[in-house]
């Protein structure tokens with residue numbers, strides 16, 4: 056007999072008019088700079104977070120810059136150390152190619168590991184695709200320029216650094232950081248290989264100007280493609296709890312030393328904060344100071360457990376069974 060899942064089956068934002076959007080000025084500027092540089096680019100490498108292989112890719116813009124498939128394009132799904140098994144990678148490849156049959160070049164990477172197969176596959180595949188393509192005005196040029204694009208915080212700058220370390224044995228050249236929006240402008244090209252010369256161009260992460268699908272917005276927020284304060288840690292934590300329960304992923308119960316699974320985020324965070332001794336002093340209207348459980352600190356911890364893979368490997372686009 057199958058157990059009925061007693062939890063929420065759909066996620067709703069607290070307010071009907073709320074949208075999960077982040078499109079600061081540096082993204083508009085970045086889009087313009089990307090388009091201006093395109094003439095000198097031989098291949099587009101799009102990086103995305105492997106934990107959301109379907110959701111949140113800014114496909115419309117990235118398809119435009121490949122000239123709708125004219126320029127070679129590789130999709131790199133990064134952070135596979137947080138995704139899990141190769142079986143899952145096979146399923147993702149199948150799912151992506153059934154939705155987008157023109158997507159032929161997909162590579163899975165873990166930038167934190169210089170020996171990772173995917174990392175070593177990027178340059179040979181890009182070189183092969185460029186050699187097979189018609190480079191129009193750049194046909195005489197011996198060097199290859201590869202542009203790295205993607206939504207924020209997926210590891211674009213990290214990929215450039217790891218490839219530079221692997222192929223040139225040189226130190227990192229692109230700035231990397233754990234929050235979205237570290238790279239804010241299209242940079243100068245960075246050398247990745249000596250012969251034949253290969254350069255990479257780092258670009259700022261660019262989201263869709265308007266994310267109309269709420270769950271897609273929440274998934275982007277959960278993996279850190281938007282700064283946490285834009286959406287709010289309380290809402291991100293609530294979406295995480297909703298997703299884990301809906302997919303019957305109850306590892307959080309043991310990890311957070313809870314009595315039982317629950318769909319109530321305030322109750323979960325309060326129980327956890329209490330157990331961990333997370334308290335803070337809050338001044339009341341009447342001037343009295345009260346010691347209360349620190350729910351914000353607890354929600355940050357809950358989110359960071361997910362982001363560091365401590366609830367096990369998770370593909371947020373996985374269908375419910």
Ligand SMILES: Nc1nc2c(ncn2[C@@H]2O[C@H](COP(=O)(O)OP(=O)(O)OP(=O)(O)O)[C@@H](O)[C@H]2O)c(=O)[nH]1
Pocket residue numbers: 133134135136137164165166167205206207208209210211212213214230231232233234235236237238239258259260261
């Ligand atoms: N676990 C894990 N973390 C990674 C991997 N690749 C990058 N990161 C981390 O992801 C965060 C973002 O990396 P960046 O390279 O700055 O990402 P980006 O896409 O350039 O970000 P923006 O410039 O903000 O658009 C950093 O904390 C990296 O250390 C990976 O393969 N696995």
Ligand SMILES: [Mg+2]
Pocket residue numbers: 211212213230231237238257258259260
């Ligand atoms: Mg960057």
